[in-house]
Amino acid sequence: MNILLYSHDTYGLGHIRRTLALANSMRGKGRNVIIITGSPFAGKFEYPCGIDYIRIPGMTKFGNDLYRPTAITVTSKKTVSIRQNIILATAKTFKPSLFIVDKAPLGMAKEVLPTLRWLHKHTPEAKLVLGLRDIMDSSESTIRDWTKKNIYEVMEDLYSEIWVYGDRQIYDSVQEYHIPPQVAEKVHFTGYIPRHFPSRNSRPRVRKSMGISQGERFVLVTTGGGGDGYKVIDTYLRMLESKEEPGVKTMLITGPFLAEAAYDELAVRARRVKARICKFYRKIERAIFAADCVVSMGGYNTCCEIICAARPSLVIPRNTPREEQMIRARLLADRGLLDYIPWETVEPEGMREKIHLLLDQGTRYEEQLRAFPMTAYDVIGQRLASFGKPA
Numbered sequence: 312m313n314i315l316l317y318s319h320d321t322y323g324l325g326h327i328r329r330t331l332a333l334a335n336s337m338r339g340k341g342r343n344v345i346i347i348t349g350s351p352f353a354g355k356f357e358y359p360c361g362i363d364y365i366r367i368p369g370m371t372k373f374g375n376d377l378y379r380p381t382a383i384t385v386t387s388k389k390t391v392s393i394r395q396n397i398i399l400a401t402a403k404t405f406k407p408s409l410f411i412v413d414k415a416p417l418g419m420a421k422e423v424l425p426t427l428r429w430l431h432k433h434t435p436e437a438k439l440v441l442g443l444r445d446i447m448d449s450s451e452s453t454i455r456d457w458t459k460k461n462i463y464e465v466m467e468d469l470y471s472e473i474w475v476y477g478d479r480q481i482y483d484s485v486q487e488y489h490i491p492p493q494v495a496e497k498v499h500f501t502g503y504i505p506r507h508f509p510s511r512n513s514r515p516r517v518r519k520s521m522g523i524s525q526g527e528r529f530v531l532v533t534t535g536g537g538g539d540g541y542k543v544i545d546t547y548l549r550m551l552e553s554k555e556e557p558g559v560k561t562m563l564i565t566g567p568f569l570a571e572a573a574y575d576e577l578a579v580r581a582r583r584v585k586a587r588i589c590k591f592y593r594k595i596e597r598a599i600f601a602a603d604c605v606v607s608m609g610g611y612n613t614c615c616e617i618i619c620a621a622r623p624s625l626v627i628p629r630n631t632p633r634e635e636q637m638i639r640a641r642l643l644a645d646r647g648l649l650d651y652i653p654w655e656t657v658e659p660e661g662m663r664e665k666i667h668l669l670l671d672q673g674t675r676y677e678e679q680l681r682a683f684p685m686t687a688y689d690v691i692g693q694r695l696a697s698f699g700k701p702a
Contacts, residue, residue, distance in 0.1 A: 312342045315407035317398065317426075319419040320350035320369075323536030323568065326413050327353055328612045329476070332504055333411070333442070334362045336688045337695065345405060347398055349419070351381060352567060355593060365401060367394040370419065378420060387420075395422040402426045409698070411440045414447075416462050416470070427469045438471045438698050443484065444611045445477025445503065448633040450487045457488065466494045472694065473498045476611070476687055481642050499694060502686030504612075506619040508600050518601045522560075528670055529560045531602040533595065535610045537566015541573050542654070543608060543627045548577065550659035551584040561586035562598060596620070604669045606662075609636045609643075609651065618648065621680040623669040625662070626651040647679045 314337055318330040327350040334344045338361040346353075346364040353366050368390050369381035380390040398418070402410065410430055417424050430437050447453045457463055466473060475484050479500040484490065490498065509517065515525075523529045532547050534540025544563055551561070563581055565574055567590045574590060581588040592598055599605055600620045607613045609626035617624045626649055628636035640651040650665055669676065 312409065313405055313407045314342060314344045314409045314411070315402060315405055316344065316346045316411045316413065317418065317423055318346060318348045318350070318413045319415055319422075320348050320353075323538060323610070324350070324352060324566070325535060325610050325612050326350070327356070329444070329504065330411075330413050331356055331358075331362075332506065332612075333691070335359065336504075336691065338362055343405075345401065345407075347401060349394065352591070355591065357593075365397065367397050370394075391420045391422055394419070395425060398423060399426045399429060402430055406434060407437060409438045409440065409695070411442050411474075413442050414444065416441050416465050417460065424465075427465075431469050439469060441466065441470045441473045443473065443475050444635075445475065445484075446482050446611075446635045446638050447484070447488070448635050449638070450489075452633070453488045463491060463494060466497070467491075470497065474691065474694070475500045476502075476504050478502055478684075481646075482638070499690065501690040501694075502684060503618065504615050504687040505685035506596055506616045508596060508620050514600060517597060521598070521601050523601060524560075526558070527560050528558055528603045529562070529601055530604045530606065530666065530670075531562050531564070531598050532606040533564040533598075533613065534566050534569075534608055535613060537569035537590070539629060540566055540569060540608060541577075542657070543606065544577055546627075546657050546659055546662055547606060548580045548584065548586070550663050551586065552580065553659055554663070555584075556663075562592075563588040564592050564595065564598070565590050567591045603673060604666055606666070609640045609649075611635075611639070614639060614643065614649075615685070618680050618683050619685060621677045623673045623676040624649040625665050625669055627654060627657050627662075629654045646683075647676070648683060649676070 316330050316334055318326040320326045327348050330346055334346055338344050344362045348364055349367050349369045351369045353364050368383055370378040370390055371381045372378055379387055412423055427439060485495045485498055532544055534543050544565060563586055578588050596616055599616050599622055602622050605617050605622050605624045607626055609628045626640040628640040630637040643649050644651050652661055
């Protein structure tokens with residue numbers, strides 16, 4: 312079985328990390344998995360036997376539907392054409408039995424549309440799947456965007472199934488986004504995508520390997536790709552600069568897309584308060600597993616990792632250009648899985664108070680997190696098994 316996954320990756324690390332997690336869950340005997348991605352950091356991840364990737368020219372998002380080449384000095388139109396031709400040529404040659412498109416039903420700038428049409432016409436037995444995270448954006452914004460771009464029609468005409476990587480009882484995308492009945496019957500809520508972590512008994516060993524002393528409390532601050540994460544790390548550093556936190560060890564992961572000047576400024580300040588800082592940490596799951604508290608912006612992947620590692624968490628969700636993080640933080644907080652401070656109101660002392668509560672009440676959060684079901688791999692496995700059976 313040949314499986315092709317497309318991840319446009321014009322901003323941050325979320326798409327490639329989610330796609331790689333899915334690829335890992337689907338690899339196995341008789342399966343070949345190829346990821347097509349525009350992420351400039353695709354090569355920094357590990358690809359086990361059975362999984363490979365094709366890197367298409369990168370493009371950076373500068374606003375809704377506005378993209379520019381990341382590295383090459385050609386027009387945006389030409390870059391999209393190059394990407395589009397690579398995607399289509401790969402599909403024609405690889406002939407996937409399953410093609411999964413991450414988040415963007417048309418791809419970036421409609422670049423995946425020719426591939427969807429070719430596969431639909433020439434390999435009608437192939438399953439074309441749209442994978443959506445739990446929450447795309449607010450109802451109003453998503454409905455407006457999907458209506459303008461004729462997304463509902465594309466879902467109906469070209470996609471075999473739509474997988475929502477979330478829990479319908481937490482957020483019902485079908486209802487929130489007014490998905491019509493003929494499309495809704497294609498939707499499968501998989502549950503959240505799990506991550507693999509060591510057993511609880513190995514946590515002391517992992518902490519020791521990271522230089523965390525016995526009795527020391529470890530706070531991890533991570534802002535995903537980092538393009539918009541300066542405020543979170545700046546607020547945390549101002550918290551440490553105003554008053555020391557004895558017995559607390561800090562690691563700051565800014566994300567590789569933070570502006571160079573901003574990183575240099577934060578790095579100088581971090582050294583002054585004896586906090587470790589880096590742009591990218593390949594084994595971020597290990598750092599999350601070791602943490603006593605994780606401070607993040609609450610992106611989909613980070614939340615999945617925090618839940619699977621059962622670590623107390625403070626989320627600082629942004630609500631622009633999309634409200635996804637804020638909606639997710641509120642819903643998960645209502646279930647006792649994390650705490651959050653809205654982006655507009657976060658300040659050092661409020662952050663300190665929340666972190667102390669999480670450190671002191673960690674056991675309560677851990678119990679709630681461990682009980683939370685992460686079912687995506689099981690459901691996706693069932694969908695894959697069903698593809699070879701008569702309808």
